[in-house]
Amino acid sequence: MYQWLDERFDISRLQRKFLRKAFPVHHSFFLGEIALFAFVVLVLTGIFLTFNYEPSTRVIRAPDGRDLQAAYLSILFIDSLPFGAVLRSMHHWSAHIMVAAAFLHLLRILLSGAYKKPRELNWLIGLGLLGLSIVTAFTGYALPYDNYAVTATRIGYGIAQSIPWIGSAVASIMFGGEFPGSDRVIPRLYSIHVLWLPLLLIATIGLHLLIMIKQKHTQPRYAEKVAPGKVMGVPAMPQQAVMMGVLFLVYLAITAFVAGAFLAHPIEAFGPLSVKTPDVKPDWYFLWIYGLLKIIPSSWQFEIFGGKFGPEFWGGVVVPGMLGVVAALLPFVDTRKNKLRYVELPSQHPLRTSITVGLLMFFIMATLAGYKGDPGLDWLTTPLLWTLILVVPTVTTAVSYVLMKSLYSERSEGESAAPSPGPGY
Amino acid sequence: MYRNDAVVPTFALIFALALFYMAFLDGQHVAALEGRMPEVLTVGQIGLMAFGMVLSLYGFIGLLSNWLEGAELRPGKHYPTPSSLPMVAGAVLALLLVAVSGFFARTLAFSSVNSYNVPALQGGLFAAMMLLMALMIAIYKKFFMEEEVLAEDEHSDFPW
Numbered sequence: 021m022y023q024w025l026d027e028r029f030d031i032s033r034l035q036r037k038f039l040r041k042a043f044p045v046h047h048s049f050f051l052g053e054i055a056l057f058a059f060v061v062l063v064l065t066g067i068f069l070t071f072n073y074e075p076s077t078r079v080i081r082a083p084d085g086r087d088l089q090a091a092y093l094s095i096l097f098i099d100s101l102p103f104g105a106v107l108r109s110m111h112h113w114s115a116h117i118m119v120a121a122a123f124l125h126l127l128r129i130l131l132s133g134a135y136k137k138p139r140e141l142n143w144l145i146g147l148g149l150l151g152l153s154i155v156t157a158f159t160g161y162a163l164p165y166d167n168y169a170v171t172a173t174r175i176g177y178g179i180a181q182s183i184p185w186i187g188s189a190v191a192s193i194m195f196g197g198e199f200p201g202s203d204r205v206i207p208r209l210y211s212i213h214v215l216w217l218p219l220l221l222i223a224t225i226g227l228h229l230l231i232m233i234k235q236k237h238t239q240p241r242y243a244e245k246v247a248p249g250k251v252m253g254v255p256a257m258p259q260q261a262v263m264m265g266v267l268f269l270v271y272l273a274i275t276a277f278v279a280g281a282f283l284a285h286p287i288e289a290f291g292p293l294s295v296k297t298p299d300v301k302p303d304w305y306f307l308w309i310y311g312l313l314k315i316i317p318s319s320w321q322f323e324i325f326g327g328k329f330g331p332e333f334w335g336g337v338v339v340p341g342m343l344g345v346v347a348a349l350l351p352f353v354d355t356r357k358n359k360l361r362y363v364e365l366p367s368q369h370p371l372r373t374s375i376t377v378g379l380l381m382f383f384i385m386a387t388l389a390g391y392k393g394d395p396g397l398d399w400l401t402t403p404l405l406w407t408l409i410l411v412v413p414t415v416t417t418a419v420s421y422v423l424m425k426s427l428y429s430e431r432s433e434g435e436s437a438a439p440s441p442g443p444g445y
Numbered sequence: 446m447y448r449n450d451a452v453v454p455t456f457a458l459i460f461a462l463a464l465f466y467m468a469f470l471d472g473q474h475v476a477a478l479e480g481r482m483p484e485v486l487t488v489g490q491i492g493l494m495a496f497g498m499v500l501s502l503y504g505f506i507g508l509l510s511n512w513l514e515g516a517e518l519r520p521g522k523h524y525p526t527p528s529s530l531p532m533v534a535g536a537v538l539a540l541l542l543v544a545v546s547g548f549f550a551r552t553l554a555f556s557s558v559n560s561y562n563v564p565a566l567q568g569g570l571f572a573a574m575m576l577l578m579a580l581m582i583a584i585y586k587k588f589f590m591e592e593e594v595l596a597e598d599e600h601s602d603f604p605w
Contacts, residue, residue, distance in 0.1 A: 045518055054503065102552075103553060104562070116491060116494075241448075242448045250598065251595075254594060262590070263513070266586075269579035272571070273572040276569075278494065302488070304491055
């Protein structure tokens, strides 16, 4: 069989050229693979869901006599199928995992300086991938059309509408009409969620990997001593493929276990859409934006040429936008002349590392603000939250910078590493 | 970052446990406020658990990579030293896999006939099947697979 295919497609040449590509070994490289496998599982479980989901808000009679929206009823049907509830829950959990893994992967790239020459473009593509993942997850949130999901999606609808001059157009493109209310919303979100954004994600992931293969992976620092100037690693086939296979199986194991034990979005508990508005919060990756919206005073608004600049615009568009622009400019500000082959040690770059830690504290404090007004959290006042958001990241950055400078300043990168424990193989 | 060490993955596993515990405490806090156990997870719990799952995966595969591939690579071919114990372990895992798979199929058949799902049992059995397969492959790689480390020129002609 192999010979038959080889005579026709010259597979052995492909084997020599591509399948024996050296793949550097380091545990931190698995974070990107986890995000990739989350996407694969999302596509596979998503295909199963599309077979049984009805993207419509028309009201139909359920077997138990209730009049329910078709979208909501079809999710109840999916949950009743053998293994259906687990697969739907895996889909939901994988969306969360993809965002979390992509964020941690980006953090690893940032801390190890892997965004520098020649990988500037791939850094930008990675930023885009994180944004696309979040938008894709958001567009799927309302699809079950339960009371909680619809109310939570309203927050995003409000942010889209808050963009001066073009807000209504953006909201109309995303939602297809007034949300909730319009019959066109669910079909619009459905087509964006299952077709256009996944296609865009597949294309972008493909480009990301293609550039990574061409530019080569960064390598752990010790490789500089073992094989200087070379790319050292295990062949993509079979060794790296075996490790990826193991990771994929472990991914399925952990996700299936958690998805079965904790159904991420049990729609029966939330109930179908009703006039009663539940107390909701957006998903955790939007909670920091939601927190900012809670503490930005409503008086922060003005109008220019009919365009309204309100609190939702500052918190939901300007702050995330500014962070995005800073991240996009980073590889063009923090540059180097020669090509980066080996990862930089975070301890040897105290300013970059401490700013990253400070940024993480900003996200955590802003997320905390999302809980303002919750029962038992009366002490979370607006002045306190503003203080926490401004002071904690600044102090964290300063303290970590001083600590790192004092601990690592007199040691070079090579010296900072512990003595070699000996060869692995 | 210096080598494929076991320190960071171990820390990731500990951190993952702490995140799961925080999610548990969050649930306890909500239960205390509401006077009953909530039916659904809060967004905070979902976020903590999502990061907990990623770090669990990362910690597990990181430690496995350290065990299977070592802390540092050295170019050349490396041959395993097969022994009877891994073979016995593989056979035991294969038998377990057959048993768990049979049980999993039974739960699906039961669910199909009775229209009653037990997601925790189905998810747990499926997870056990996947984990057993992962362990079998890991054992094969460690004790029976010939390993090779390449040191290639960085100017390859693939993809262009």
